[in-house]
Amino acid sequence: MVREHCDRTTALVNESSQLVLAGHVEPQDDLRAERKRASFSSQELAVVLNGGTEVLQRRSRLISQLQSTSWGSQAAVSQRCFHSREQLHVEGLVAQTEIWKLMQSGALSQQDAKDMETLLTLPGGLTLHQYMFIPTIETQGDEEQQAYWLPKARALEITGAYAQTEMGHGTFVRGLETTATYDRASEEFIIHSPALSSIKWWPGGLGKTATHCIMLARLIINSKDHGLHPFVMQIRDLHTHLPLAGVRVGDIGPKFGYNGVDNGYLMLDRVRIPRRAMLMRHARVTPDGHYFPPSAENAKATYGTMVAIRALLVDEAGWVLARATTIAVRYTAIRRQTSERVGDKELQVLDYQNLAATLLPLVASAYALIFMGKASSDMYKRFEQDRDAGNLASLPELHVLLAGMKALSTWTAADGIEACRRGCGGHGYSALSGLPDLYASYVQNVTLEGDNNVMSLQTARHLVKSQEAVAKGRRVEGSAAYLQRAEQELHRKCSVQAPQDWQTAEVLDAALRHRATYLAAEGHKLLLRHGGGKINFAGPDWNGNTVQLIHMAQAHSQLVLHTTFAQSVHQADLEPAARAALIKLVALHGMSLLLRDLQDLFMDGYLQAFQAQMLVQRRNELLLELRPDAVALVDSFGIADYQLNSCLGRSDGDVYRALLEAASGQQLNKTEEGPAWNAVLKPWLDPASRQQARSKL
Ligand SMILES: CCC/C=C/C(=O)SCCNC(=O)CCNC(=O)[C@H](O)C(C)(C)COP(=O)([O-])OP(=O)([O-])OC[C@H]1O[C@@H](n2cnc3c(N)ncnc32)[C@H](O)[C@@H]1OP(=O)([O-])[O-]
Ligand SMILES: Cc1cc2nc3c(=O)[nH]c(=O)nc-3n(C[C@H](O)[C@H](O)[C@H](O)COP(=O)(O)OP(=O)(O)OC[C@H]3O[C@@H](n4cnc5c(N)ncnc54)[C@H](O)[C@@H]3O)c2cc1C
Numbered sequence: 001m002v003r004e005h006c007d008r009t010t011a012l013v014n015e016s017s018q019l020v021l022a023g024h025v026e027p028q029d030d031l032r033a034e035r036k037r038a039s040f041s042s043q044e045l046a047v048v049l050n051g052g053t054e055v056l057q058r059r060s061r062l063i064s065q066l067q068s069t070s071w072g073s074q075a076a077v078s079q080r081c082f083h084s085r086e087q088l089h090v091e092g093l094v095a096q097t098e099i100w101k102l103m104q105s106g107a108l109s110q111q112d113a114k115d116m117e118t119l120l121t122l123p124g125g126l127t128l129h130q131y132m133f134i135p136t137i138e139t140q141g142d143e144e145q146q147a148y149w150l151p152k153a154r155a156l157e158i159t160g161a162y163a164q165t166e167m168g169h170g171t172f173v174r175g176l177e178t179t180a181t182y183d184r185a186s187e188e189f190i191i192h193s194p195a196l197s198s199i200k201w202w203p204g205g206l207g208k209t210a211t212h213c214i215m216l217a218r219l220i221i222n223s224k225d226h227g228l229h230p231f232v233m234q235i236r237d238l239h240t241h242l243p244l245a246g247v248r249v250g251d252i253g254p255k256f257g258y259n260g261v262d263n264g265y266l267m268l269d270r271v272r273i274p275r276r277a278m279l280m281r282h283a284r285v286t287p288d289g290h291y292f293p294p295s296a297e298n299a300k301a302t303y304g305t306m307v308a309i310r311a312l313l314v315d316e317a318g319w320v321l322a323r324a325t326t327i328a329v330r331y332t333a334i335r336r337q338t339s340e341r342v343g344d345k346e347l348q349v350l351d352y353q354n355l356a357a358t359l360l361p362l363v364a365s366a367y368a369l370i371f372m373g374k375a376s377s378d379m380y381k382r383f384e385q386d387r388d389a390g391n392l393a394s395l396p397e398l399h400v401l402l403a404g405m406k407a408l409s410t411w412t413a414a415d416g417i418e419a420c421r422r423g424c425g426g427h428g429y430s431a432l433s434g435l436p437d438l439y440a441s442y443v444q445n446v447t448l449e450g451d452n453n454v455m456s457l458q459t460a461r462h463l464v465k466s467q468e469a470v471a472k473g474r475r476v477e478g479s480a481a482y483l484q485r486a487e488q489e490l491h492r493k494c495s496v497q498a499p500q501d502w503q504t505a506e507v508l509d510a511a512l513r514h515r516a517t518y519l520a521a522e523g524h525k526l527l528l529r530h531g532g533g534k535i536n537f538a539g540p541d542w543n544g545n546t547v548q549l550i551h552m553a554q555a556h557s558q559l560v561l562h563t564t565f566a567q568s569v570h571q572a573d574l575e576p577a578a579r580a581a582l583i584k585l586v587a588l589h590g591m592s593l594l595l596r597d598l599q600d601l602f603m604d605g606y607l608q609a610f611q612a613q614m615l616v617q618r619r620n621e622l623l624l625e626l627r628p629d630a631v632a633l634v635d636s637f638g639i640a641d642y643q644l645n646s647c648l649g650r651s652d653g654d655v656y657r658a659l660l661e662a663a664s665g666q667q668l669n670k671t672e673e674g675p676a677w678n679a680v681l682k683p684w685l686d687p688a689s690r691q692q693a694r695s696k697l
Contacts, residue, residue, distance in 0.1 A: 038632030088260030092124025125209030133160030168197025206264030207251030257440025318369030327649030404459030434646030
């Protein structure tokens, strides 16, 4: 029977290659026509966006290399959506350790290895080892500690997780409860989980993979609590992988997505670790129990790894949205629905304004975030250089910028993937589209590494403080420097007199800046209401106004994002046609941001109704102007079919045959009658079985 089904599947797939779509245009022809009418070369723009021809060539080479392996072949990748948690967990680790092997043998550089993992899009239990365990030792361990731990970690003789979050607290880091009590007699720390709420809960790779972790615990010496400090802690035996005495560790169970990764729990019953397990680059405990705190400017050093990851998340967001929009734009350009008369050529669904108005602004957001990601990682690299030279002056600005931008970018990408999925109609709901898994795996980013509301409030705190500084005549530097001119700004009115005026960069920048300034001034006023002239960042004025404060922080981050996008396009080395298209995309981005929260511009009379109508009109015109370039704009992201792993987003547009082939080849179709026939359906449906059952009664 199995054989029979396989034969029929092959026949069906072969047959489908002969089939034409009655009354339709062949999808491949649609995509070919789209590419022909583009106003610029997507190959050339892809080179600019990706940072050079060499990067694209290297990526193709890595994909070929992946395809030649059993764990990274196209077949392995496309089967993934049919696999169980356990299978995904093992597959993730197989891929990560194989890539590690290639890196150790010198066949891959560190960058190649990272890129290979990104291309594979199969998260595994070693991700946190690479992105948080090793970096925390690098940045928070002293030289001797680095020399001891790093070679073992890099050789994968030990694997680590980042154990900060507890059952009771993720956001309120200062409220974490795990204790590290110093025992002077033995020169050891005793790590203990004092309550149910103190159990470590969520760390990636902790459940089944990690032998060690970075343990964030309150340092207690002579009953004095010195707050949170990082420790390197072994939790499993290196020979047996069994938990050490006093350690209870396991996986926290299935999640919304990202199920190959073993996010874990960890409960500790007075487990002893040596004094030198505390990472001592910034704070120290001597053998006789003297505590040397970090310097004042290093006070937030323990939070350093989180800042690094937030920079990575900002960098990743644009590329994830680029994947989703590539799938949705290509598919909606071949998908045809509805003609006036049956049998006539139907419209490509991307030509309906509702879809263009959903997808084209998301393409603009993906471009904006890609440029912002580059700017953020450049900024983070500069900070690293300064930090290594002992200068931490730029950390406060970096923190507030990345906090708000992490929130804006991950919200935009997560909501954007879901909008793309819906935009693809029924086929978007199929796992074969690649969109459900992309969303389920990605949406965690709005929560982890600082919940987005909480991160926005960190930026809000900075904006209110900046507004306060301006009010007191002090200078404000950095991304909030525009607040310096708040008083003049608040008297300005929108200058638009014709729809075309909205297209100009100055008008859009001015409106976004006005909105951010107005909201910051209002936020500041709200917080001064009951404090007798003093702002309390934890009191009822703050807690009762967080909706407004988060909105204010997001308006600021949108301004930073938009101006960075515009500047980056201005500075990029682009051919004139691509530049012209991107300038329109920048305008669409700014207009879409304004339209989303138009009420803000009416609040203080900055905007008049006729100007708002012109904004809508100009946005609608822009959608039409950009429509011919839609496919070229997503082709320019340069994302390979291998990485898209989507029947809908494939670059040749052969969507329907791909769907049929993938569906008919899956496990549930392995037999014609299906796995429930014999035990469940047959006794009801097969007349002979029914007869037999009755005769037994
Ligand atoms: C692959 C990824 C997998 C996932 C992994 C994870 O999720 S791991 C788990 C990830 N978990 C999370 O992400 C947890 C999220 N929670 C947190 O990060 C913190 O609890 C907090 C930032 C919300 C508050 O912290 P708090 O109560 O200690 O601070 P406060 O609000 O009282 O402000 C006091 C001052 O500190 C400043 N400042 C703050 N942070 C930083 C910084 N990093 N740097 C520099 N400065 C910083 C702030 O600007 C303010 O300055 P001001 O105005 O006085 O000049
Ligand atoms: C997939 C995944 C992987 C993770 N990996 C790790 C890891 O490797 N290591 C690790 O240590 N942790 C990890 N975490 C934990 C993660 O960092 C936390 O979940 C995150 O910081 C949010 O904290 P919380 O869960 O306590 O949410 P809560 O703080 O309980 O949030 C609940 C709600 O309250 C709101 N809220 C909370 N505090 C405030 C406030 N002060 N002001 C306004 N609103 C507030 C939030 O906006 C949210 O809506 C991971 C989480 C996930 C989902």
